[in-house]
Amino acid sequence: VSRDRLLQRSLHVLREGQAPSGAFVASPAFGVYRYSWLRDGAFCAHALDLAGETEAAAAFHRWAATALEGQRKRAEQAIAQVLSGREPAHEQMLPTRYTLDGELEPPGEELWPNFQLDGYGMWLWALGSHSERAVPLDGLRPAVKLAADYLDVCWQIPCYGPWEEFDDGKHAATLAAIAAGLRAASRMLNHPDYDQTADQIVARLFAEFVIDGRFKRCASDQRLDGSLLWLTVPFEVVAPHDPRMRATIEAVRRDLIGPSGGVRRYLGDTYFGGGEWILLSCSLAWHELLTGLGDGADMREWVREQALPNGDLPEQTISHPQDPKMVEPWVKQWGPVATPLLWSHAMFLIVERTASIG
Numbered sequence: 001v002s003r004d005r006l007l008q009r010s011l012h013v014l015r016e017g018q019a020p021s022g023a024f025v026a027s028p029a030f031g032v033y034r035y036s037w038l039r040d041g042a043f044c045a046h047a048l049d050l051a052g053e054t055e056a057a058a059a060f061h062r063w064a065a066t067a068l069e070g071q072r073k074r075a076e077q078a079i080a081q082v083l084s085g086r087e088p089a090h091e092q093m094l095p096t097r098y099t100l101d102g103e104l105e106p107p108g109e110e111l112w113p114n115f116q117l118d119g120y121g122m123w124l125w126a127l128g129s130h131s132e133r134a135v136p137l138d139g140l141r142p143a144v145k146l147a148a149d150y151l152d153v154c155w156q157i158p159c160y161g162p163w164e165e166f167d168d169g170k171h172a173a174t175l176a177a178i179a180a181g182l183r184a185a186s187r188m189l190n191h192p193d194y195d196q197t198a199d200q201i202v203a204r205l206f207a208e209f210v211i212d213g214r215f216k217r218c219a220s221d222q223r224l225d226g227s228l229l230w231l232t233v234p235f236e237v238v239a240p241h242d243p244r245m246r247a248t249i250e251a252v253r254r255d256l257i258g259p260s261g262g263v264r265r266y267l268g269d270t271y272f273g274g275g276e277w278i279l280l281s282c283s284l285a286w287h288e289l290l291t292g293l294g295d296g297a298d299m300r301e302w303v304r305e306q307a308l309p310n311g312d313l314p315e316q317t318i319s320h321p322q323d324p325k326m327v328e329p330w331v332k333q334w335g336p337v338a339t340p341l342l343w344s345h346a347m348f349l350i351v352e353r354t355a356s357i358g
């Protein structure tokens, strides 16, 4: 699929995947992804901002603020509990995903981890960059303050990470997203106290998340993880030329690129067998483009090669799974790999836009 065709298709997938409420569905064709994640949505909104579709991005932000306002009581109670020295149960925290109408998802038969803090940081980060485009925040300020207060107070509570896995509950990428979100909130609300918490979080990253000169996935898990790319791009909590970041990038290139040429989440991943992820391959290219370390050409070409003839991009390609016997069980349980995945298309748009503005 040509670059232009894929750009067009990607915009189409994002537009079609945006509900009248403003929410982005994670994937329109994968039942369990029928919800709207703040994590995926933040990148979709950012992609639309870069494409000049400011109103579509604004609609997402209004939706997210409304969804959050719907949970104000829950958030305030969680904050109060933490301030009084207690740790709320996971189900008392804010959710990771909402229905397209901005409600909590109905209780299902499957237990699906729903306590993840990174999405709230990512939302604030995306809204911060949206509002720098001279877009007024209008009535969103109270929701921004609520999200920022929630992160400011709750950031130390162990939670599920961006891949929805618990591990030790302390994920480098989650902390980076929270720090970026707090800094964005500080700018949007002119509330420098949030920067102090962000500084503390970044200090924690350097103190507890470095091994052998590079960053690691979790406080007590030395593994490399593709999500570590986000520490620099887009969350800007680690300078691009920091030797620990450079070592991380080198390690990603050396150890996480799979046989077909895309980036894996981490070694040992078994979700759909553990394939190569479009959004992470785009992250690597985005990182190179923004830091001047390269042009990401190999990753950008690989991503184009993964598109279906109609231009749809999957979540991951599983031509070379790490654990082939884990493909079938997932397909049986949830159906074929989510395609199209809005987050994959969003990342493609972001990278190509970044490449063309130089």
Ligand code: BGC
Pocket (backbone or CB within 6 Å): 026, 033, 037, 039, 040, 162, 163, 164, 343
């Ligand atoms: C991924 C999450 C993502 C969700 C929806 C999960 O499989 O691990 O990062 O937010 O899918 O796309």
